[in-house]
Amino acid sequence: xxxxxxxxxxxxTEAEKKLDPxxxxxxxxxxxxxxxxxxxxxxxxxxxxxxxxxxxxAVCMGPKKAEDAVRKALAMGADKGVIVTxxxxxxxxxxxxxxxxxxxxxxVEWDLVIFGVRSTDGETGCVPAAVAERLGxxxxxxxxxxEVQGSNISVHRETEQGYVAYECPTPAVISxxxxxxxxxxxxxxxxxxxxxxxxxxxxxxxxxxxxxxxxQSGSKTRVLSARTPEPRKAGExxxxxxxGAQKIVEFLASQKLx
Amino acid sequence: xxxxxxxxxxxxxxxxxLANVTLESxxxxxxxxxxxxxxxxxxxxxxxxxxxxxxxxxxxxxxxESPEAAVFRPGPFIDVVAAAVAAAEPALILCAGSPDGxxxxxxxxxxxxxxxxxxxxxxEAKDDGFVTTHPCFGGxxxxxxxxxxxxVVATVRPNVFAREEAPKEPEVxxxxxxxxxxxxxxxxxxxxxxxLGIVSLEEASVIVAGGRGVGKAENFKLIEELxxxxxxxxxxxxxxxxxxxxxxQIQVGQTGKTVSPQLYIACGxxxxxxxxxxxxxxxxxxxxxxxxxxxxxxxxxxGVVGDLLTIVPALTEEIRKRKAAS
Ligand SMILES: Cc1cc2nc3c(=O)[nH]c(=O)nc-3n(C[C@H](O)[C@H](O)[C@H](O)COP(=O)(O)OP(=O)(O)OC[C@H]3O[C@@H](n4cnc5c(N)ncnc54)[C@H](O)[C@@H]3O)c2cc1C
Ligand SMILES: Nc1ncnc2c1ncn2[C@@H]1O[C@H](COP(=O)(O)O)[C@@H](O)[C@H]1O
Numbered sequence: 001x002x003x004x005x006x007x008x009x010x011x012x013t014e015a016e017k018k019l020d021p022x023x024x025x026x027x028x029x030x031x032x033x034x035x036x037x038x039x040x041x042x043x044x045x046x047x048x049x050x051x052x053x054x055x056x057x058a059v060c061m062g063p064k065k066a067e068d069a070v071r072k073a074l075a076m077g078a079d080k081g082v083i084v085t086x087x088x089x090x091x092x093x094x095x096x097x098x099x100x101x102x103x104x105x106x107x108v109e110w111d112l113v114i115f116g117v118r119s120t121d122g123e124t125g126c127v128p129a130a131v132a133e134r135l136g137x138x139x140x141x142x143x144x145x146x147e148v149q150g151s152n153i154s155v156h157r158e159t160e161q162g163y164v165a166y167e168c169p170t171p172a173v174i175s176x177x178x179x180x181x182x183x184x185x186x187x188x189x190x191x192x193x194x195x196x197x198x199x200x201x202x203x204x205x206x207x208x209x210x211x212x213x214x215x216q217s218g219s220k221t222r223v224l225s226a227r228t229p230e231p232r233k234a235g236e237x238x239x240x241x242x243x244g245a246q247k248i249v250e251f252l253a254s255q256k257l258x
Numbered sequence: 259x260x261x262x263x264x265x266x267x268x269x270x271x272x273x274x275x276l277a278n279v280t281l282e283s284x285x286x287x288x289x290x291x292x293x294x295x296x297x298x299x300x301x302x303x304x305x306x307x308x309x310x311x312x313x314x315x316x317x318x319x320x321x322x323e324s325p326e327a328a329v330f331r332p333g334p335f336i337d338v339v340a341a342a343v344a345a346a347e348p349a350l351i352l353c354a355g356s357p358d359g360x361x362x363x364x365x366x367x368x369x370x371x372x373x374x375x376x377x378x379x380x381x382e383a384k385d386d387g388f389v390t391t392h393p394c395f396g397g398x399x400x401x402x403x404x405x406x407x408x409x410v411v412a413t414v415r416p417n418v419f420a421r422e423e424a425p426k427e428p429e430v431x432x433x434x435x436x437x438x439x440x441x442x443x444x445x446x447x448x449x450x451x452x453x454l455g456i457v458s459l460e461e462a463s464v465i466v467a468g469g470r471g472v473g474k475a476e477n478f479k480l481i482e483e484l485x486x487x488x489x490x491x492x493x494x495x496x497x498x499x500x501x502x503x504x505x506x507q508i509q510v511g512q513t514g515k516t517v518s519p520q521l522y523i524a525c526g527x528x529x530x531x532x533x534x535x536x537x538x539x540x541x542x543x544x545x546x547x548x549x550x551x552x553x554x555x556x557x558x559x560x561g562v563v564g565d566l567l568t569i570v571p572a573l574t575e576e577i578r579k580r581k582a583a584s
Contacts, residue, residue, distance in 0.1 A: 013512055013532055017395045024401075036513055095367055095374050120512055121395065124376040125357075126413075129332060129364035138444045139332045139365070142357045154447070158357075158507060160459070162452035164329060168444040178513045179499075179506035220373030220410070224389065224402040232538065232557035237550070240564025245572035248523075248544060249580060251560040255542055257464070257521045258488075258580060 001054040001148055001170065003045040004110040005078065006101055006131075007038040009062050009069035010121040017121075023216065024223035025091050026121065034069040037116030039076075039183035040176050044146055045114050046077045047181065052148050055079045057108050061089060061100050067199060074194035075186030081199040082108060088204050091216030094122065098130030100214055103207045105135065112153065115175040117142050125175075132173035140166055141175040262408050264293025266348035268339050268362055269311065271301045276310040278461045279359075279416035283352040284314040286419040290383040293349070294318055297428075298342035300327035300335060308430055315424030320345060320431050326442065329449055330358045333441010336365040341435045343370065348409055350388055355413040356460060363413045373405035375412040379518070379539070381419075388412075396512060396535025416461045417518045457491035459508060463520045467493035467510055467537075471526015471547060471566055475503035480567070481525060484574045487581075493517065493537075495527045511536035525566045529554025546570065 011017060015030040034042075045056045058073035060066050061084040070081035084104050092100065105113060113135075118125035125141075132139035144163060145156035151170050156163040158177060186194070204211055212218050238247055252258040265287040270277035280297075287295045297311040300322040311319045320342040326334050339362055343351060353363035355377055367374035380391025384404070390412060392401045459465065466488065468481035478498070485492045493510040494503075510517055512532040522540035527533060529545070529552055537543070538557065545558035546566045555561040562569060 013396070013535065017399055019399065019401075093374070094364065094376065098364070098368060123394065123516075124364075124374075125360045126364035126367075126374060126376055129361040130368040130374070132332070133336065133365040133368035136440055138440055139361060140444055141332070141361050156450075160453070160507070162450040164446060165448040165450065166331075166444050167447055172444075177506075178509070220371075220407050221375055221403050221405050224404055226394075226399055226401045228398065229393075229400050232543075234556050235559035235561065237555050237558075237561035237563065239550075240562050240569055244546070244562040244564050244569045245576050248546075248560065248562060248569075248573055249576045251544065252521070255521075255559075257542060258577065 001048060001052050001111045002109045003048060003054060004057045004059050004105055004108050004113045005038070005041050005045045005073060006113065006115045007042065007058050007060050007069050007073050008035045008119045009033070009060065009066035010035045010119050013120060019226045023091065024226055025216070028063060032065065032068070034072045035116055035119045037118060037120070037178065040178055040180050041114040041116045042073045042076050042078060043181045043183040044176050048146070048148050055109070057082060057110065059101065059104055059108060060084070061097060061104065070199055071194050072186065074197045075190040076184055077190060080197055082202065083199055084202050084207065086204040088211050088215045091219065092214050093219035093221050094124040094126045095130055096214045096219045098127050098134060100207070100209060101127065102131045102134035103209055104202065105131070107207070111151065111170040113173045115173070117175045117177045128173060128175040135173065137171045137173055138168050139173045140168060143174055143176050144180050146174065146176065146180070262347045262349040264346065264348050265291045265295055265350045265352060266342060266346050267295065267297045267316070268351065268353045268359065269297050269299035269307055270354040270356060270359060271299060271307050274306045276307055277354055277356070278421060279354045279356065279414055281310070281314050281421045282416070282419040283414045284311065284316055285422050286381055287352060288315050288424065290381065292383055296320060296342070296346045296348065298339060300324065300338040302328035308428070312428045313423050313425050314421070315426050316428045317426070318346070318429045318431060320433050322433050322435055326437055329446045331441060331444050331446070332361040332365055333444065334437045335362050336369060337435050337437050337441060338433070339366050340369055341433050343409065345431065345433060351409055351411045353411065353413045355415045359413050363411045367411040370409065370411070373407060373410045375403055375405060375410060377415050378412050379415050379418045393539055397538040415518055417463060417520070457489070459491045459493055459510070459515050459517055462491035462517070464488050464490035465493045465517055465519045465521070466490045466523045466525065467495070467527060468498065468525050469495035469527030470497040472498065473567065477567065478503055480570045484523070484570055487574050487577045495533050524554055524558070525570055527554055528552050529556070
C-alpha cells in the first residue's frame with residue numbers, strides 16, 4: 001500500500017510567536033520543528049509499509065526551510081518527499097493550504113493519505129477534512145488505531161466515551177492522534193541516508209495552481225488585528241497549614257464556583 | 259451585499275441531548291443573527307434534538323432522519339449541512355468546536371468554496387458580515403478575523419458563549435438528502451463505550467486535573483473523587499499519560515485537548531508551557547503544588563503550596579459537607 005504523509009513545519013512551542021503587524025504573518029525566523037502530531041502520522045505510515053510493503057512519500061507545503069521537516073520524515077524512514085514552495089503561497093489559510101496539498105497529492109501515488117490531527121501553530125485541525133473533500137475520497141479523522149487488511153483499512157476513531165470502529169476501502173484520507181504509536185527517533189544511518197533521498201521541489205506553476213485561490217490574497221479569511229492578551233497574573237498564593245482545602249472552598253465560594 | 263442572511267447552527271447530537279456548544283451557538287446566534295436562526299440536525303431519531311433547539315429559541319429546524327446518520331461519518335453529515343445551506347441560504351454557518359464539528363466545517367467550507375474561521379471565542383456582527391475572535395498559539399496571541407465572502411463557516415469553542423433558554427415553537431423542515439456515495443464507503447462496525455458517564459473534557463465547566471505530583475497511578479483516584487464530587491471532568495498532564503497511569507484521551511495541553519472551563523483545578527502539575535497551552539484560557543485556575551516556585555503559580559488565580567495527597571481528599575470532604583449542608 002502506497003502512502004502519502006502530509007507533514008508541516010511548525011514553530012517550536014517554546015519559541016516566541018511574533019506576527020508582523022504589516023502582514024499579520026508569523027515570523028518564522030525562529031526554531032522550527034516537524035509538527036509533533038505529524039511524527040505519529042509518519043510513524044504510522046512506516047509501520048504499515050513495514051507490514052504490507054509500498055512506498056511512503058512525505059508531502060509538505062512551506063517555505064524553503066520547511067525542507068528540514070521533510071528530511072526528518074525521510075530520516076525516520078520515508079522513501080521520498082515533495083515540497084511545494086512559492087512566494088505566492090505565503091499567508092495561505094487552512095482552505096488555501098488544503099487546495100495546494102490536494103493538488104500536490106494528485107501528482108503522488110497513494111492509496112492512503114495520513115495527516116496529523118492538527119498542527120501546533122495553525123491549530124485548525126481542518127486541513128485533513130478539507131483535503132479529503134477536494135480529493136473526493138472518504139475521511140476518517142482522529143484515529144487511535146489503524147489496521148490494513150488488503151485494500152481496506154479498519155480503524156478506531158476516538159470519542160469521549162471510547163471509540164467507534166469503522167471499515168473503509170482505500171483510497172482514503174485519515175488523521176491520527178497522539179497515542180496511536182510511539183514515533184521512532186531517526187537513527188544515524190537514517191539521517192545520513194535521508195540526505196540522498198529524493199525531494200521533489202515544486203512551485204505554483206509546476207502544479208498549475210490557480211493563484212487566485214492561494215496565499216494571503218487568495219484566502220477567504222483575513223486577520224484584522226492581533227494582540228497579546230493581558231498576561232494572566234499570579235493570584236493569591238497561600239502556604240497549606242492544614243486549612244488549605246477550606247481556603248480553596250472559600251475562594252470558590254467567593255467566585256460563585258460552588 | 260448578498261441576499262444570504264441569518265445563521266445556521268449545525269447541531270451536535272449527543273445521546274439524546276444537544277451538545278452544550280450547540281446550545282451556546284444558538285444563544286449567541288439569536289443575539290446577532292440579523293435574520294432567522296436555523297438549526298440543522300441529522301440523527302436516527304431527531305425529536306429530542308428538535309425540542310431542545312426550540313427551547314433555546316431556534317426559528318427553524320432542518321431535520322434529516324436517517325439510519326445513515328445514526329453514527330457520525332464526515333461524508334453524509336457534510337451532505338446534510340450542504341443541503342441545509344442550500345435551503346436556508348445563511349450568511350454564517352456555526353459548527354461545534356469538536357472533532358465531528360471540525361470535520362463537518364472543513365468539508366463544508368471546501369465544498370461551498372467558503373471561508374473557514376476556526377475555534378472562535380468571540381463573534382460580532384458588522385455591516386457586511388461578522389468579526390470573529392480566535393486565541394492562537396495556546397492563547398498567547400488573540401487574533402480578530404473576518405471573511406471576504408459569504409457564506410462563511412466557523413467552529414465555536416465550547417464553554418465560551420453563554421447558554422440561555424428562550425422557548426419557541428420552531429418551524430420544522432424535513433430535508434431529503436441524496437448521500438454522496440464516497441462518504442458512505444466508510445462503514446460503522448461498532449460503537450464502543452468504555453468510559454460511560456464520563457464528563458466531556460472539552461464541554462466541562464469544571465475540570466480537576468492531576469500531574470506527576472499524584473505520585474503513582476493508584477493515587478489518581480483522589481483526583482477522580484474530587485471531580486465526581488464537583489460534577490467535573492478529569493484531566494491530566496502529559497507526564498502521567500506517558501507513564502501510562504491514565505488514558506491519553508484526558509491529556510490537556512499542546513498535544514492533548516484544549517479546554518476553556520469556568521474552573522480548572524491543577525493538582526501536582528508544574529505548569530509547563532505545553533500544558534498551559536491547553537488550559538490558559540480557563541476563567542479561574544486553582545493550583546495545588548508542593549513547590550512554591552512551580553510555574554503554575556505564575557498564572558493561577560488561587561494557589562496552595564502543599565501536599566495534594568492530603569489537600570485533595572480534604573477538599574473532596576469539604577465540598578461533600580457543603581453540599582450536604584445546603
Ligand atoms: C512537543 C511537546 C509537547 C507536549 N505536550 C504536552 C501536553 O499536551 N500536555 C502536557 O501536560 N504536557 C506536555 N508536554 C510536557 C510538558 O513539557 C511537561 O513535561 C509536563 O506537562 C509535565 O507534567 P507534570 O506537571 O505533571 O510533571 P512535573 O513537571 O514533573 O511536575 C510535577 C509537579 O508536581 C508537584 N508535586 C509533586 N509531588 C506533589 C505532592 N505530593 N503534592 C503537590 N504537588 C506535588 C511538583 O512540585 C511538580 O511541580 C509536552 C512536551 C513537549 C516537548
Ligand atoms: N503546510 C502544510 N504542509 C503539509 N501538511 C500540512 C500543512 N498544514 C497542515 N498540514 C497537515 O494537516 C494537519 C492538520 O493541520 P491544521 O489543520 O493546520 O491543524 C497537520 O498535522 C498536517 O498533517
